Amino acid sequence: METPNVAFANHNSAIDEGRVGIIAGQGDLPLxxxxxxxxRGEMPFLLLVKGEADPEKYTDYPHEIIPITKIGKFLKALKREECRRVTMVGPVARPDFKNLFPDFEGLKLLGRITSAVSKGDDGLMRAITAFVEEKGFKIVGAHEIAQELLSTQGTLGANHPNEGDLKDINKGIAVIQALGEFDIGQAVIVRDEYVLGIEAAEGTENLIKRCATHKFEYPAGVLVKLSKPGQDLRADMPTVGPDTVRQAINANLRGIAIEAEASQIVDRDETIRLADEAGLFLLGTVVPR
Known part of the structure; x- marks a missing residue:
């Protein structure tokens, strides 16, 4: 199965739309x-969520560190830096509401956040995204301003899934879609059509670690990761990268399947190289909606 060539849009028009402000959470995707x-010739301004993004990674970029509840500071910084487009990248842990000290804007948002996070994993980012958008900023997804990060359709690398792997992938897709209405996780690990684990609040990394206890002498399952039905991809698009591959290797998985055109790959070349060396397949699969 070959990966098709994908033509990406010209980015010059995006430059004309104003500076990009990146609200950065955990992981490598914001960087x-x-x-x-x-x-590409654009210098973004980064708002690092305190306790989530690692400031040491961003020394080469203009940035400010702000607690998640100080939304007024977020808004002032975005306005000061003339960021008309804003993207939220990287997961952010649910805050401890017992220890929150919001600013005035954060206080207005607090009621929304409290209600939103009780409804599932995506609630916090959706609430913040809607609030920022109401203040006059254009919310965009990372995939909308950097389409080269998107996964393409087909096998990515030298290794291919076999017939059994494809059955496991289809089972994983069905599980995630069935659980989508409950806003539970983006990932599942399946072996011989038996579900070893479903991602919940712990995230994909800890899902893989948990399933590593089920390792066998031969490869023990496939990681399937895709967006939930109705998920706002502007705030939380499924993402894999070199760390995902390393974790999959440690768990003795056979491969990783992600949704084509609706998932992002961090450091694509290194991700594929690691998978190829380990004999893992990487697959961008079309998901029926």
């Missing part, structure tokens, strides 16, 4: 996005 924009 990858910043590097992509910088290499």
């Amino acid at each position: 990858t996005l910043a590097e992509t924009l910088k290499n």
